[in-house]
Amino acid sequence: MTFKYTKDHEWVKQEGDAYVVGVSAHAAEQLGDVVFVELPDIGKSFKKGDDMAVVESVKAASDVYAPISGEIVAANQAIVDDPAQVNADPQGAAWFIKIKPSDASELDALMDEAAYKEFAENS
Amino acid sequence: MPSTLKKTPLHDLHLSLGAKMVEFAGYDMPVQYGLGVLKEHLWTREKAGLFDVSHMGQAFLKTTEAGLGEDGAHEKIAAAIEALVPGEIQKLKKGGARYSVLLNEKGGVLDDLMITRPVRDDGQGMLFMVVNAAMKEQDFALIEQALEGRARLEIAADRSLIALQGPAAASVVAGLIPEAGEQKFMTMRPYDWDGVYLLVTRGGYTGEDGFEISVPNEHAEKLANALLAHPDVEPIGLGARDSLRLEAGLCLYGHDMTPETSPVEANIAFAIGKRRREEGGFPGAARILNELQDGPARLRVGLRPEGRAPAREGAEIQSVDGKTIGVVTSGGFGPTVGGPIAMGYVDGAYADTGMEVNLIVRDKPLAAFVSDMPFAPHRYHRG
Structure with missing residues (x-):
């Protein structure tokens, strides 16, 4: 399964009829040591671009935005309990939430791996 | 990156050590190295961290009312600087360093700084000062103007400043300069290190034991490399410098203190000398003495x-x-x-x-x- 990315450095990956969301390895590297994560409640709905989660490093706080509109169907308590996982495995074990899309066509606007790589290098 | 950013003499070293650079107070400075902020912080608390603080302002203030080393020369220069700060500088011991603040007429803090009295007899009548990078031009202009006719300010732009902080700092510094390992907290001593004139102050901005070493620019990299050669020393960026000072409860000027806050409000009333509390005679004394009495x-x-x-x-x-x-x-x-x-x-x-x-x-x-x-x-x- 392939990753797609937003310009705000979230990644999205399909899993059944929902999508897993996290922050990119590039973003995790830029953030530095993550010390705090706040995730939305299951059942909450967001529009694309809404701030839905917070990640804080020693240096600063950053918002995590909803990459697509939809309803939260899962949240990864493991990264709340151990925020350092976000640095250790940002595109694997340290996923943030799973969202059930209200408009799957929004996925089309996201970048693929190659486009994101170029975007991240130049941003 | 804008080419207008200033560089310290250790800039090339930072790049070669893999630093991530950011703008700070007009300088291109390392915010972190390969370890990252968290591990750099913990390393400093466990072993020793090396910090480039050459962007800070160093200067020598010399009395013009007496010759250096003459009787009463220290009293002259102390009286001059006491017109701007609430600290007890008259009774500062030879070789002693003191934390103080420059005040405005409303008793607000214009900057915090270190004021040090030289240890040598022939240096009496002079004070060594270290001020914040972002404030140095303003501070030096204020001091020059306010003390015109009483003292001459010599800005030491030719000197770098390297801090070594952490429980291993003393043994590392003693490896280069054995006597420096014997210095007490808040004292400064001059040394000849391999023909290089160093001013070594025991203290710092992390809450740990440590040193701040003033070194001529052309020898800064040599000194930094000599310290970094020790396995207990890692280079530490501004990110961990900030988390270390925050844990130590120390103020960051421009954030925790501004021209609107008094030293009493800033909870650094220890920097106001006992005699100064009785005599006043510093800017904003009315407000500050009132706050000392009634609480801020x-x-x-x-x-x-x-x-x-x-x-x-x-x-x-x-x-x-x-x-x-x-x-x-x-x-x-x-x-x-x-x-x-x-x-x-x-x-x-x-x-x-x-x-x-x-x-x-x-x-x-x-x-x-x-x-x-x-x-x-x-x-x-x-x-």
Whole structure:
């Protein structure tokens, strides 16, 4: 399964009829040591671009935005309990939430791996 | 990166050590190296961290009312600088360093600084000063203007400043200069290191034992490399410098102190000498002496959020019944504490240790309490 990315450095990956969301390895590297994560409640709905989660490093706080509109169907308590996982495995074990899309066509606007790589290098 | 940024003499070394560089006070400075902020912080508390603080302003202030080394020369230069700061400089011992503040006429803090009296007899009548990078031009202009006819300021732009901080710092420095390892906290001694004139002060900005070493620019890299050669020493960036000083409860000028805050409000009244409290004679003395007597309207306090979420600079502080009582001026995560820590100003009535307050983070109240500082115990070498 392939990753797609937003310009705000979230990644999205399909899993059944929902999508897993996290922050990119590039973003995790830029953030530095993550010390705090706040995730939305299951059942909450967001529009694309809404701030839905917070990640804080020693240096600063950053918002995590909803990459697509939809309803939260899962949240990864493991990264709340151990925020350092976000640095250790940002595109694997340290996923943030799973969202059930209200408009799957929004996925089309996201970048693929190659486009994101170029975007991240130049941003 | 804009080419207008200034560079310290250690700039090439930072790049070769893999530093991530950021703008700070007009300089291109390392915010972190390969270890990252968290590990750099912990390394400094466990072993020794090397910091380039060459962007700070160093200067020598010399009396023009007496010759250096003459009888009464120290008293002349001390009287001159005491017109600008509330510290006891007259009775500062030879070779002693003192933390002080430059004040405006309203008793507000224009900058915090270190003032050191030379140890040598032939240096009496001179003071060595270190001020903040962002404030140095303003500070030096103020001092020159205010002390015209009494003293001459010689800005030491030809000198770099390297800090070595942490429990291993003394043994590392002693490897280069055996006598420096014997220095007590807040003393400065001059040394000839391999033909290089160093001024070594025991102290720093992390709460750990350590040293700040003033070195001629052309020898700064050689000194840094000599210190970094020790396996206990890692280079540390500005990120960890900030988390270390926050845990140590130390003010960052421009954030935790501004021209509007007095040293009493800033909870650094220890910097106001006993004789100065009786005599006054420093800018804003009326306000400051009044605050010493009656207590300040607001006070800088430590804050410990109850959960894991950090509260950052600018977060509003509320009483538990929702009244605005102050603002966070520095906040983040304390790696040694293992949780969020902050400092800020609260109304005097809410400044008692243990007071429950709320910090407004992302529009939500975050439970916190007023805490004693430092958050991580100081480990200075008082000898």
